[in-house]
Amino acid sequence: FLTHEVVAEDGDLRTVAYTIDSVSVEAPGMLASLGQMMNQIEGLSARMVMNTRGDFESTEVVGETLPEGMESAFEGIQESMKGLSLGFPIDRVMPGETWTVPMANAIPLAGMGEMAQTGEMTYTLDATESREDGIHALLSFSGTQTQTMESDPSSQISMGMDAKGETSGSVDVNLDEGRVVNMTMVMTISGVMSMMGTDIPLQSTVTMTQNLVGG
Secondary structure, eight states: OEEEEEEEEETTEEEEEEEEOOOOOOOOGGGHHHHHHHHTTTTOEEEEEEETTSOEEEEEEOGGGSOTTOHHHHHHHHHHGGGGOOOOOSSOOOTTOEEEEEEEEEEEOTTSEEEEEEEEEEEEEEEEEEETTEEEEEEEEEEEEEEEEEEOTTOSSOEEEEEEEEEEEEEEEETTTTEEEEEEEEEEEEEEEEETTEEEEEEEEEEEEEEOOOO
């Protein structure tokens, strides 16, 4: 659970402050350490700057709320958030029409180098609905992406990655209130990771759902 608050406006830019109120992670076996790490970020506060089309411009964590030793990890997380930009259309669209949003960013990996992400997402305005709380726009999206990585020559661990993925999902936007009510995304990635000269097959599917609670 996260609490968001718009704290500043500047033209089409909005500064949003958010706090991670609570975290619950179920991570079996080898992933148990991930669950322990995520529990440490309860209470973390940050700010992000977005434009009114849903694109992330920048993010910044409030330093004193960041657990010790996680600075590098959150540097990468902040950069990866750019890949979650919604990219609402610039021009007016009608139900059934589509638009495409490109993606390109580099994610630092805690001193081991960086991962390059490229791809594009195609959005469709499926329908609009009139509800008690206003007019809602129902969107769907799908797209492809590539992820490549080469470790820094100075790194003690030699790593590399070459992967491709597909993403699809849906978004429910309350147009009168100007905010996302629900978003669901499924991302499937397959490829190869190399570590110290050994190739390791990659296959993952990530499902993410966000819902507006109260407010």
